Amino acid sequence: MSAVGVLSKPLRQPSVLPGFGLTFGFTTFFLSAVVLLPLAALVLMAARLSPSEFLNVILDPRAIGSYRLSFGASLLAAAINAVFGFVIAWTLVRYEFPGKKIIDALIDMPFALPTAVSGIALTTVFAQNGWVGKYLEPLGIKVAYTWIGVTVALTLIGMPFMVRTVQPALEEVQKDLEDAAETLGAGRFHIFRRIILPTVLPALLTGFAPSPSRAPSASTAP
Amino acid sequence: MSITLDQVTKRYQGVPVVNDVSVEIGEGEFFVLLGPSGSGKSTLLRAIAGLTGVSHGRIALHGRDVTHTSARERGVGLVFQNYALFRHMNVADNIEFALRVRRMKRADRLARRKELLRLVALEGMDERLPAQLSGGQQQRVAVARALAHKPEVLLLDEPFGALDAKIREELRRTIRQVQRELGITTVLVTHDQEEAFALADRIGVMNLGRLLEMGRPDELYTRPTTRFVATFLGAANLLLGHQTRNGIHFGNPGFDGGRSHEVVAVLRPEEVELASSRSALGARYLAAGAVEEIIFTGALERMRVRLTKGSDEVQLARANNGDDAFLEVTRTQPEQRAFAVKIGQDVSVGFRRVHVLPTPLSSFTACAANEADVETLSRHPLLVELAARMSTRVASRVEPALASSNMDCTAMDRHFAGAAVIASRPDALKSIECLLTRGAEEVFVLPPNAPSPQRVLIHWADEAARTATLAVSASMLRHVSAEAVYLDVKPEHTPAAERPQGMRALLDARSEAQAVHGLEMRTEMHFGDVTSELVRRLGDSSDQLLILGISQIAGLAQRFGTLLASLPNTPLLIVYREAESLTEPQTAVGMA
Numbered sequence: 001m002s003a004v005g006v007l008s009k010p011l012r013q014p015s016v017l018p019g020f021g022l023t024f025g026f027t028t029f030f031l032s033a034v035v036l037l038p039l040a041a042l043v044l045m046a047a048r049l050s051p052s053e054f055l056n057v058i059l060d061p062r063a064i065g066s067y068r069l070s071f072g073a074s075l076l077a078a079a080i081n082a083v084f085g086f087v088i089a090w091t092l093v094r095y096e097f098p099g100k101k102i103i104d105a106l107i108d109m110p111f112a113l114p115t116a117v118s119g120i121a122l123t124t125v126f127a128q129n130g131w132v133g134k135y136l137e138p139l140g141i142k143v144a145y146t147w148i149g150v151t152v153a154l155t156l157i158g159m160p161f162m163v164r165t166v167q168p169a170l171e172e173v174q175k176d177l178e179d180a181a182e183t184l185g186a187g188r189f190h191i192f193r194r195i196i197l198p199t200v201l202p203a204l205l206t207g208f209a210p211s212p213s214r215a216p217s218a219s220t221a222p
Numbered sequence: 223m224s225i226t227l228d229q230v231t232k233r234y235q236g237v238p239v240v241n242d243v244s245v246e247i248g249e250g251e252f253f254v255l256l257g258p259s260g261s262g263k264s265t266l267l268r269a270i271a272g273l274t275g276v277s278h279g280r281i282a283l284h285g286r287d288v289t290h291t292s293a294r295e296r297g298v299g300l301v302f303q304n305y306a307l308f309r310h311m312n313v314a315d316n317i318e319f320a321l322r323v324r325r326m327k328r329a330d331r332l333a334r335r336k337e338l339l340r341l342v343a344l345e346g347m348d349e350r351l352p353a354q355l356s357g358g359q360q361q362r363v364a365v366a367r368a369l370a371h372k373p374e375v376l377l378l379d380e381p382f383g384a385l386d387a388k389i390r391e392e393l394r395r396t397i398r399q400v401q402r403e404l405g406i407t408t409v410l411v412t413h414d415q416e417e418a419f420a421l422a423d424r425i426g427v428m429n430l431g432r433l434l435e436m437g438r439p440d441e442l443y444t445r446p447t448t449r450f451v452a453t454f455l456g457a458a459n460l461l462l463g464h465q466t467r468n469g470i471h472f473g474n475p476g477f478d479g480g481r482s483h484e485v486v487a488v489l490r491p492e493e494v495e496l497a498s499s500r501s502a503l504g505a506r507y508l509a510a511g512a513v514e515e516i517i518f519t520g521a522l523e524r525m526r527v528r529l530t531k532g533s534d535e536v537q538l539a540r541a542n543n544g545d546d547a548f549l550e551v552t553r554t555q556p557e558q559r560a561f562a563v564k565i566g567q568d569v570s571v572g573f574r575r576v577h578v579l580p581t582p583l584s585s586f587t588a589c590a591a592n593e594a595d596v597e598t599l600s601r602h603p604l605l606v607e608l609a610a611r612m613s614t615r616v617a618s619r620v621e622p623a624l625a626s627s628n629m630d631c632t633a634m635d636r637h638f639a640g641a642a643v644i645a646s647r648p649d650a651l652k653s654i655e656c657l658l659t660r661g662a663e664e665v666f667v668l669p670p671n672a673p674s675p676q677r678v679l680i681h682w683a684d685e686a687a688r689t690a691t692l693a694v695s696a697s698m699l700r701h702v703s704a705e706a707v708y709l710d711v712k713p714e715h716t717p718a719a720e721r722p723q724g725m726r727a728l729l730d731a732r733s734e735a736q737a738v739h740g741l742e743m744r745t746e747m748h749f750g751d752v753t754s755e756l757v758r759r760l761g762d763s764s765d766q767l768l769i770l771g772i773s774q775i776a777g778l779a780q781r782f783g784t785l786l787a788s789l790p791n792t793p794l795l796i797v798y799r800e801a802e803s804l805t806e807p808q809t810a811v812g813m814a
Contacts, residue, residue: 174306179273179300179306181298182294183273184269184320186323190323194308199310
């Protein structure tokens with residue numbers, strides 16, 4: 001009986017996705033070639049060093065300085081974006097004003113620009129003889145090639161991420177919820193803290209989270 | 223009074239969405255605002271809650287003026303169509319929201335929450351999240367939340383809109399029960415007349431931003447005063463009849479020499495009787511017809527009966543479609559058993575009871591010198607729009623006498639039904655005079671391309687025409703979303719001592735409009751020459767309409783020649799009532 005049962009079932013069931021084997025193999029190959037191989041090379045390079053040499057390299061004061069700069073600046077930039085990105089998203093969701101569509105489109109500009117281009121643009125503006133830099137220089141504030149410059153660059157690059165994740169969440173906070181809270185006696189701050197923020201918080205964190213991981217690569221910009 | 227609205231107006235970009243609404247809602251009353259979507263009822267509710275400011279007017283809750291008080295401080299409970307529950311809070315936190323805001327002690331909060339959950343029959347649901355509840359349960363939570371802070375009034379914005387029929391009925395009962403138990407003044411907004419009938423102590427019907435009528439459900443159903451209410455609350459056949467001294471006649475008026483007056487009568491489908499022949503009818507005979515359509519709905523049978531064309535043709539007051547004169551009929555099971563009918567069968571139609579609307583504008587008759595001009599005029603967009611909104615008809619009438627520059631009015635037929643409509647022309651005044659002397663009571667002068675009016679200016683040149691002008695204005699304004707302004711003009715050199723008297727007359731006119739005709743209007747007093755003041759006021763913008771009341775035909779050219787010449791683009795409605803024949807307006811309820 002059982003033999004009949006096994007035989008009646010075809011050995012290979014045709015997949016609902018035609019050509020699955022081919023595409024899966026193709027994908028795996030390219031994943032290995034593009035992502036896994038370089039990563040493996042990285043591990044191999046590190047493994048060539050002895051443990052003490054390895055520690056020396058990663059604890060080198062210059063390396064630590066770069067970690068501090070990368071992660072510190074990116075966290076600061078993410079914090080700035082959390083506040084201003086929220087404000088921008090709020091403005092775009094709640095208000096109607098002339099040129100709204102254009103501003104909405106401009107948000108994505110840092111996305112579209114290659115990092116080198118935005119780096120040059122920022123340098124033009126913030127260098128010692130740049131449009132803004134030349135006014136900051138007499139005040140003793142140097143932006144380009146300092147941690148401030150890095151933060152500015154990261155803020156610029158992180159902004160669209162934040163706005164685009166918060167925007168849909170804000171659109172979902174129905175005006176009715178605020179109206180309901182208001183008729184129940186809640187003030188503006190209370191409504192923001194108890195109604196709007198809890199609803200938007202997951203999106204805000206989603207916008208915040210990738211910034212430290214983007215940091216090491218993005219700091220090449222300026 | 224629990225809620226007092228005084229001339230509340232809300233405009234969006236100049237267009238009135240809520241138009242001069244005044245109403246007083248008593249302590250513990252269940253008031254239902256009923257109207258089609260876009261009638262301004264939700265905006266009005268939001269204005270009461272304080273979520274929308276008003277452009278004009280005053281709102282008071284329990285005698286406290288709250289017009290400029292924020293929603294936060296008004297202390298009302300509001301329930302939304304989509305529940306608007308806070309999704310990240312459980313039922314308990316939702317209900318206690320208003321109590322936490324007020325820093326109530328924990329024990330008191332708990333007690334209040336338990337009480338509210340019992341009230342809406344949701345005991346033990348405290349810990350659930352809104353997403354774990356059904357629509358009906360969510361709305362119950364919303365009601366409990368709105369009642370937590372013991373509001374003075376409860377406002378419900380289409381609270382059953384998103385629920386299915388069975389849950390809806392259940393929740394309806396709960397809300398009615400809660401309202402009775404707490405004795406809380408409640409305003410509910412809906413577009414569903416069945417819901418309104420089931421819940422309301424009093425219904426206010428809104429259309430185009432105006433509160434058209436208010437009253438007990440049964441009153442509004444049996445004795446509506448406007449076409450809109452008659453057709454919006456239940457089904458209604460609107461018939462054009464002729465009111466004479468001997469009662470109401472339908473079909474061609476058999477002239478008995480006496481003066482007859484065209485009226486609009488409401489015939490409810492259930493008041494129609496069908497029989498095999500005229501003699502078999504128990505009720506008064508209306509017309510002959512043929513059954514066109516039968517729909518079986520369980521308890522009732524709905525039918526459409528096409529009226530046979532003939533000499534005794536009954537005029538249905540419906541927009542320009544002489545071809546499909548259908549009568550809506552509903553019959554109960556016993557009626558069906560007594561006289562079963564099939565589609566296509568010829569029947570005699572009788573009516574048990576009709577209700578005559580007190581509206582003075584029954585229908586329009588486009589008048590011009592030749593066929594082509596009549597045709598053009600009867601297709602005028604404003605006229606077509608008005609007729610459609612009033613669900614009345616535009617009749618045509620060729621009057622060759624109107625062509626000649628030397629008009630011979632005596633050649634005209636003396637009988638006029640409804641308002642006469644003519645095109646605006648330089649010599650329109652002559653035509654107006656002609657029509658008025660031959661029996662027309664209202665003449666509507668239409669310039670080509672006149673837009674739908676945003677403001678209606680009301681003025682009567684003779685005090686004797688006051689009541690009629692107000693009645694016609696009220697009738698007109700129910701069908702256009704315009705604001706009404708009554709303009710009184712006193713001579714420039716009116717002594718200061720007489721001015722308060724003029725002011726009093728102005729207020730009298732306003733209260734008469736409100737009390738007798740249900741018309742809310744603003745009033746303005748100007749000092750100067752009538753013509754120049756009217757021209758100045760109407761020159762403000764192009765989308766205005768002037769209603770002018772007169773009681774003398776003689777000297778029309780001298781009095782208003784300049785006015786008409788200066789305002790070639792303003793639609794003008796002239797209301798004429800002879801001074802001596804000025805009696806009470808038609809408010810009689812015509813019984814068969």
